[in-house]
Amino acid sequence: MSHISYNKQWQDAQIAMVDMLAIETPEQPRAPETDTNAAFQLVATMFVKYVQIFRKLEQCYDQIVHPQKRRLIRVVLDGCMGRILELKHEMISMDFSEYHYFDDILADLKLTPNDLEIPIPNYFVLERAQAIEKRERLLGQILARMTLETETQDTTGIMTMDDAIRIIQSHERARQGRLRAKQIGELRLNDQRARQRANMGESKMDKVLAATTIQKFYRRYVVRRDVKKFREEEYMFLGMAMPTFHKDPLKRLLADVRAHEDERRKRQEKHEIAYQQAIIATHEKIKQTEGPDMKERLQDQIRQWFIECRNVSQKFPDFPDEDEGGSNKIFAKKTVEELQEELDAKLESKGKGKGDKKGKKGKKGKKEKKGKKGKKGKKKKKGDDEEGWTLPESQFVTEMIKPSTETYQSFWETRDEGNNFEQNHDSEVVKEEKRTEVQEEVRLEVDALMREELKNLKAAIDKTKEKKKKKKKKKAKKKKKKKEKDLTPDRTIESLYEELVMNRIIIRPPKVTLNDFLGDFNYLPSLIRQAKHEPMPTMYDVKQLTSLYGILPFGSEKVHEIAPQVKGLLICGPRGCGKHMLLHAICNELGANLFDISPQNIYETYREKEGIKMLMHLCSKVGKALQPTVIFIGDCEKLFKKKLKPEEKQFEPKRLAKALPKWLKTIKPGDRVLLVGISHEPYQGVVKPMMKVFQRVILLPRPEYGSRLLLWKTLIPKYGGIITPALDVTSLAKLSDSYAPGHIHDTIVETLTERRLAKMSKHPLQASDFIPGLAHHNAIYKEEEDAYKSWWKKTPLGKKRERFLEEQEEGEGGDGKGKKDKKGGKGKGKKGKGKGKKKR
Known part of the structure; x- marks a missing residue:
């Protein structure tokens, strides 16, 4: 795929994400859903749609070369991945089951099971490739050292020269015996054939009759062969038989695709290095060229604010602390009078006595108590919340997905990149990002200078000494947690x-x-x-x-x-x-x-x-x-x-x-x-x-028919076998019922030896070749499967699931009268259930 294809895929994913955000953050609050099945269907549909978006974004992040686009995609990708995990846990809390099925949703959305498969992002390993390689190298060195030590410890069992000679002699005598027996067998076979030829004599059949007989058998053979070939082609066309796999035709194509993907990843690294160098160079350039002008302009603005405040209140204002925002607070959308009122109010609140504080605290305490009581009362009245379900808010949506989607819509969606064929970074975007960083750095420097200047102005003009502000150390009341003792402080x-x-x-x-x-x-x-x-x-x-x-x-x-x-x-x-x-x-x-x-x-x-x-x-x-x-x-x-x-x-x-x-x-x-x-x-x-x-x-369950058929079809070619029409794979899948995947794998490995693979051209594989190996393994019986099921029902989630199913059955079996008399409703439900079983 090209740059245009991946950009189009990214655009499709963002369009789908906008639709999901309309569901996640509606303009008007949604009414609680009273139907549990409808609520679960909504969450399940959202899960499937997020998986579709996740698949597209993962491929885009893996193959897009543009470094600035990849950073934005990464945020949306992580947010989408986190939202999928949240929805999965939400579905578990709704129906109390680990496994969920989406066949009906796939049919409605016209998707295939492959579209539901969750890919593993490649960046999990690729971004840590150097660290993993270093760790593997260290692990290999330690393991090699361990093997050398064990070899040196086992030197006591060295074979002597006499023992080695005896073993060689015995093997040589055995070889000579096998060779002699083979030669004698061939001589006897030749003698037997010669005797048979002498006893048979000359053929008495007429040549014309012999030729006619041969033609008859040959024509019959040709017709049978053509009919068999036609039947096989028809079955393959209808999908009732699988083609013969001599060699995988897709191997070369897949190898080309992987090589192309690796090439794009190498280009990603080059573009990333160029982008990092551009960030450093642009930052230094802006600081040198625009930094002095920014500094001078900001100082003039702050001095003008000093003068305006003095003209209004006849005194210089207090400069906001860095914790409060510094000069950013000065240039907020407020008038000079409003800023001065805020500063005066702060000074008044600091000058008040302790008695006022106590009085305020007492009043506040009473109000808080009243408020708490009122809240409790409201909570009791809102007992009907259990009847409805609302979609819980997600931190992934508010902090990651929504801001990134808005950035895409405002900047990248309408951007024309027809001239950026190589997909290099955008220098203008880098300048804007670095300009804001330089402005923040300059602001911090200017704030420190202007605080000193304001202090000198107050001392010279207002003749007041700056009171040392006692910085309030915000000590959060944290519970003392026992820190884990480091038992190995001196070791790396x-x-x-x-x-x-x-x-x-x-x-x-x-x-x-x-x-x-x-x-x-x-x-x-x-x-x-x-x-x-x-x-x-x-x-x-x-x-x-x-x-x-x-x-x-x-x-x-x-x-x-x-x-x-x-x-x-x-x-x-x-x-x-x-x-x-x-x-x-x-x-x-x-x-x-x-x-x-x-x-x-x-x-x-x-x-x-x-x-x-x-x-x-x-x-x-x-x-x-x-x-x-x-x-x-x-x-x-x-x-x-x-x-x-x-x-x-x-x-x-x-x-x-x-x-x-x-x-x-x-x-x-x-x-x-x-x-x-x-x-x-x-x-x-x-x-x-x-x-x-x-x-x-x-x-893990016992594999069903579909999984067993897939195992046979995949593993036989993997270990060198050729699947021909002579091999009835469907019968093997049926016969291997109650066997685990490991048993099927071991059977295939044991059967497809070098000797059997060499005979495949003349004797194709058949189902009977695998049956003896499969019979050596112990099957999974129903009693063992029932033991797993009964154990799972005893787990906390299994108990909740059983209760949930019972409630559903009672709800379906009741006529509406069961709500008034719960005991009677339950009894009727049980009886009805028992009668239904008898009828069946």
Whole structure:
């Protein structure tokens, strides 16, 4: 895409943002919404539209070269990202569910599931590329040093010369035996063929009859081949069969697109360097050329104000303090008389005695008490607020999105850039920005000079001594907070980092992205809910939830400070469903450090209470210094089990469970530290203490048919396999029901060996090749799935969800009379529910 295309995309995103601002900040206050379904539909539609805007803005910020445009886009992009997170948490508070489905909204807006996918901004990693590279280099050096030490320690097991000779001799004898057996087998086969030829003798069939028979079979073969080819082409045209993938035709095209994007990013760096140099040069130039004139003009204006004030009040005024605005307050839109009245009123209020202050305080106290009572009474009267819902105000909209949109409309929307083909920075805009900065710097200098001049004038003409003003130190009454003691005051972050790497606390995650986590969209959840059933989430929904909980809130500092905070995230599900893959994807998408504080990993190095205290201190200190940071606990249900098995007691997981809640309190907004727990048996732990540590839960489901089909279609070509019509992928997707994605992946890797890939040209892959490998894995049975569902219903959010569904059923089952008699209404609702089940 060209500069014009990206500018047009930015314009489309801003037009859509204006429409959203009309909903967010209406001219007249909107009446509260009494229908909960309509309110939820409004929030969900806003969420989908913000995702559309976010997708466009992210691509624009990644590829637009103009440095000044990118700064404005970045503000809107962060605001849009934060608003998406707010709307997600708002939807959770409305229907008490982690997963939400938008198939009906997509149909109304004529969008595809791909349009709903939330992209991960590239600037999360690209803007920290140098820091990440430096950290990876340091980590690699420490790990290399560790491997050298282990190799030197294992020198005791060196093989002797005699043992090496014996192994070589045995292998050589085995090779000679295999070769001799092969030769003997070939000789026997040749003898057998010669005997068969001698026994058969000459053929007695007529040559014409033989030729006719051959023609008959050949023509039959040709017809069958043409019919089969025609059927395959027809199925492909109708979408009932997938084409044969010998080589990916899009690989070269995608490589060209990525190369073009990388080239634009390099141009961004060059333009950014030129822009920074222009900022410094322009600032110095304006200060040297226009600074003296600004200074002289401002001094003349302030002196004129001195004279006018003296003519009115027969005395020189007091110069406003810097905290009050300095000379900016003088040149506000007020007359000289108004300014003098304000200054006189301040002097009078300072000269009054303590008694007046006490009297005022007493009067104010009475008024405040009355006011408070009145407010309380109003609140009691406004008990009907629970019946209606209003869209809560957003700090992202008021502080980031709205001002940036207004700047775009007033400046960039109507700007003609036909001559700026290279998309260099605008020097006039730089001059205006730097001129205001220089004016502020000059104003501060002039204010200091004019205060001294005013002091001398008062002493010489009015013959008054300037009273030393006692600066009121605004001491905010803050609660004394216990500061966390630094247990390692004399050590650097680098030394602490090295210690954690040496103790295998900081580890290097495998290179996995969130796009590698495959899953298909759920196309019919609204119909399932109409049938009074709760739809099971898909792997696609899990992927979306991971980006909303674990990646987007931690990529930007500004977003993390304002957005709803997520400190602890629990990822649970059956074995092989991709829990660790999601953890590694979070680390790679953020460029974050990964700390492994699982009980099995720390029991040798950090023992007892003091060891755990030191470990949590190191995680906090190093993690906050090198944020974003992901802290991982494997098999976290063991921390909250009532009774531990003997083999689990040796790791002492309970000591970590006691330290985690206190440690989480030290994480404040702005500290981009995420605690991630992974569990395949969460139902073994006590729910209440577990949910205190992990505020959000991602429950991975068993993959449905669409996700399984996508896994087979994607992973077989990835590992060198060729999908032909002989391979019935749909049957494989059906047969792999109740198996996890990890089982499918392992089956494909085990089946597609080098030997099998070499035979593919003559013997294409078939579904029967994968069935033996799949049968070796343990399936996910219904009992295990029910255990996860029943556990989730015991969580705080699960309980609220159950209550919410019961209230909806009671509301639909009642005839309107149930409102008068609540008990009777509930009883009737239950009976009606039971009768309905019997009829079914």
